[in-house]
Amino acid sequence: xxxxxxxxxxxxxxxxxxxxxxxxxxxxxxxxxxxxxxxxxxxxxxxxxxxxxxxxxxxxxxxxxxxxxxxxxxxxxxxxxxxxxxxxxxxxxxxxxxxxxxxxxxxxxxxxxxxx
Numbered sequence: 875x876x877x878x879x880x881x882x883x884x885x886x887x888x889x890x891x892x893x894x895x896x897x898x899x900x901x902x903x904x905x906x907x908x909x910x911x912x913x914x915x916x917x918x919x920x921x922x923x924x925x926x927x928x929x930x931x932x933x934x935x936x937x938x939x940x941x942x943x944x945x946x947x948x949x950x951x952x953x954x955x956x957x958x959x960x961x962x963x964x965x966x967x968x969x970x971x972x973x974x975x976x977x978x979x980x981x982x983x984x985x986x987x988x989x990x
Contacts, residue, residue, distance in 0.1 A: 877938035885929045899928045899985040927982020
C-alpha cells in the first residue's frame with residue numbers, strides 16, 4: 875500500500891459512514907473508495923486536492939511529500955492587495971487541467987467547512 879492510500883485511510887478513520895461521506899463530497903460511489911482500500915483501483919491520486927481540502931490537510935502531506943499535515947491558514951486581514959494580484963497572475967497562467975485541480979481543491983475546502 876502506498877503512502878497516499880495509507881494517509882487517505884488514516885483520514886477516513888473508522889467512523890461509521892465516513893467512507894460514504896467522503897464519496898459524496900468527491901461525487902463518486904462509496905464502492906470506488908472501498909476498491910481503493912482493497913487495492914482493486916488506484917484512481918485516488920486525481921482526487922488528492924478534493925480529499926486534502928475536505929479533511930483540511932495539505933496536498934503535499936497527503937501525497938507523502940511533506941511531514942507537515944496541516945496547511946498554513948493566512949488570516950484574511952493579513953492578505954494584501956499585492957497578494958491578491960499575485961494570486962490572479964498565478965491563476966491566469968494555469969492550464970485548463972491545472973485550473974480543474976485548483977477548483978477541485980477549493981470544492982474540498984468548502985465541503986470541509988460545511989461539515990464543521
